[in-house]
Amino acid sequence: MTSDTATPAPKRSLPSMSLLGPVIALLVLIAIGASLNSNFLGAANITNVLARSAFIGIIAVGMTFVITAGGLDLSVGSMAAFIAGLMILVMNAALPTLGIGVPIILLGMVVAIVAGIVAGLINGFLITALGIEAFIVTLGTMGIYRSLVTWLADGGTLSLDFGLRTFYRPVYFDGILGISWPIIVFALVVILGEILMSFARFGRHCAATGSNEHVAHYSNVDVNRTRLLTYAMLGLLVGVATIMYVPRLGSASASTGLLWELEAIAAVIIGGTVLKGGFGRVWGTVIGVLILSLIDNILNLTDFVSPYLNGAIQGVIIILAVILQREAKAKG
Amino acid sequence: MTHMKAILMAGAASVAMTTAATAQETSVIGVSIPAATHGWAGGMNFHAQEAVERLEEVYPNLDFVLSTASDPGTQVNDIEDMMATRNIDALVVLPFESEPLTGPVQAVADAGVWVTVVDRGLSVDGIEDLYVAGDNEGFGRVSGEYMASQMPDGGDIVVLRGIPTTIDNMRVEGFEQAIEGSGINIIDMEHGNWNRDDSFNVMQDFLQKHEQIDAVWASDDDMAVGVLAAIEAAGRDDIQFVLGGAGMKEMVQRVMEGDEMIPADVTYPPAMIATAIEMTAVGLTSSAPVSGTFTIGSVLITPENAEEFYYPDSPF
Structure with a gap:
């Protein structure tokens, strides 16, 4: 698996700024947060921030592969809302027969995973087999899933049966050794993603496909299969994120997962993955996700800025984090 | 809920009147509302659809066009389309935002169409014939x-x-x-x-x-x-x-x-859209005066009166 990764990188005394940029931005944010509020570095706040980052984070890891392979997926937020709605409907429907217990939760999880993979495969099929632009395909499916969840919920909110929600709730709020499940799952997804991206053949195929489709094709990389797999994997991860999301509030509505796709894409780019494809960095994506959720967290913890300006602050920091990388790249 | 009763009675009265004055031409009422992007809007969409279905049965000579928009720009387009292609006689509009909708709705009113504004007022006074306001x-x-x-x-x-x-x-x-x-x-x-x-x-x-x-x-x-x-x-x-x-x-x-x-x-009842559609229908089909402002007050729900406000069938 790792046999042909031995090409030594050119040695430098310091890691390049493109590596350091996002890390510095994250550290600066942490320092600002800690100086503004004493609870910022408390275990409870760190747990809150990490757990709520998990949804976008898990999705963003999948998005890293899609973007590295030269694709894009705008449908993930709507897809998450639709899968959450579907999961709630199936679990509520199965409640009279299965009763409250582990089997019904497992049923819900299987529904989420299968629905995610199928949704991802549909995107991937339309893009690879029919050769339609990823932007257009996923813009289309984004609208379709958003409408479907609104329709399923009759314009309102789908809620998990109360008893069932109480039983399922620990999946978001509990964990092992004080680390809650969403954080554990997020960490596992990141580790597997990093291995797959940096050390496995699949990661190299993604990068090759994204950097030059034709060259990749002539180098015996099955370009279409690689792309299809990235979308299926992203769909699977959206399913996993939904499994973590549903127990939190036990509901899904038309406003679930709104703009998650943009947050996920922004996190991927902040982390150093190239939007045009060809190069991806899973751990960078994690830093991007953390930067985004820390901004929200810090703005809520301080009275420093008018809440009307939250969006502006976010925008400035996103652009700054990326400039930090570019500057360094230009300098070499 | 007394106003609902009053409206229903007025509705019933106007049914009698319209059946008496048979062979009237069909009038079209356009309804333009924001899409169901959050719980309250979802309830409002539900009540709008329900009101339209119910009134189409009650008034055979009324046609309804219902459109939902997810941003002010789309809503303006919807209203322009209604004017251009459906030749509406009345417009019931819950403006997405006041400012961007004021001009287009004014144009509708200037063309002689009855205008009912719901919930959010327009930024210029006196455009609408009927204002069903949330407070x-x-x-x-x-x-x-x-x-x-x-x-x-x-x-x-x-x-x-x-x-x-x-x-x-x-x-x-x-x-x-x-x-x-x-x-x-x-x-x-x-x-x-x-x-x-x-x-x-x-x-x-x-x-x-x-x-x-x-x-x-x-x-x-x-x-x-x-x-x-x-x-x-x-x-x-x-x-x-x-x-x-x-x-x-x-x-x-x-x-x-x-x-x-x-x-x-x-309360801030999403069903106020139904009130507006209903009153507009009454205005079009009868001689009962419905112009003016109709404010739907916000009421405190406590355990004592909660039952009156519980609608199990509504999605909201």
Whole structure:
């Protein structure tokens, strides 16, 4: 698996700024947060921030592969809302027969995973087999899933049966050794993603496909299969994120997962993955996700800025984090 | 609910009149509303569809065109399309935002079409023939007065605001005026955007930031859901109660059952769109005068009257 990764990188005394940029931005944010509020570095706040980052984070890891392979997926937020709605409907429907217990939760999880993979495969099929632009395909499916969840919920909110929600709730709020499940799952997804991206053949195929489709094709990389797999994997991860999301509030509505796709894409780019494809960095994506959720967290913890300006602050920091990388790249 | 009865009676009367004056030409009523992007709007969409279906049966000579828009620009397009292709005789519009819709609706009115504006007023007075208004300032005032009555010794509260709009500003102003001098301090205010997930996050952060919070004005039932989940997860018991708003059925049910965390709710009925469509239909088909302003007040729901506000069939 790792046999042909031995090409030594050119040695430098310091890691390049493109590596350091996002890390510095994250550290600066942490320092600002800690100086503004004493609870910022408390275990409870760190747990809150990490757990709520998990949804976008898990999705963003999948998005890293899609973007590295030269694709894009705008449908993930709507897809998450639709899968959450579907999961709630199936679990509520199965409640009279299965009763409250582990089997019904497992049923819900299987529904989420299968629905995610199928949704991802549909995107991937339309893009690879029919050769339609990823932007257009996923813009289309984004609208379709958003409408479907609104329709399923009759314009309102789908809620998990109360008893069932109480039983399922620990999946978001509990964990092992004080680390809650969403954080554990997020960490596992990141580790597997990093291995797959940096050390496995699949990661190299993604990068090759994204950097030059034709060259990749002539180098015996099955370009279409690689792309299809990235979308299926992203769909699977959206399913996993939904499994973590549903127990939190036990509901899904038309406003679930709104703009998650943009947050996920922004996190991927902040982390150093190239939007045009060809190069991806899973751990960078994690830093991007953390930067985004820390901004929200810090703005809520301080009275420093008018809440009307939250969006502006976010925008400035996103652009700054990326400039930090570019500057360094230009300098070499 | 007396106004509903009055309208129904007026409706029944006008049915009698129209059947007497047979062979009338078919009139078209256009209804343009924001899409179901959050709970309240979902309820409003439900009531609009229900009203249209019901009225199409009641008035055979009325046709309805219902369109939902997800932003002000789309809503303007919808209205222009209705004018150009459906030749509407009346327009019932719940403006997405006041400013961008004022010009286009004015053009509709200038063309001689009956205009009914719902909930949000236009930024120029006198365009509409009928204004069915929600009382946003009253919504804030009723909420504030309830808070003040529940906390006679004052206390520290946090406030979750909606999407930054004039509606939200009016509600918060009304609220602030009502609690003035009551000893209640707003120690923090942040936008939860009428969204469960956003308000969950904001409330988690409030709980980190403040060691003692006596009560929460969530100002909306969707946001109250997120707030309650955050409080439950943090295991805090300093918060005495959470006051939402709008009258979501799950919340009304909790009020009915005497839940201590949700002792009351304040209405802002999404069914006001049905009132508007109904009155417009009456205006088109009968000689009963319906022009003017019709304000739907915000009412406090307590365990005593909660049953009157519980609609199990509505999605909201």
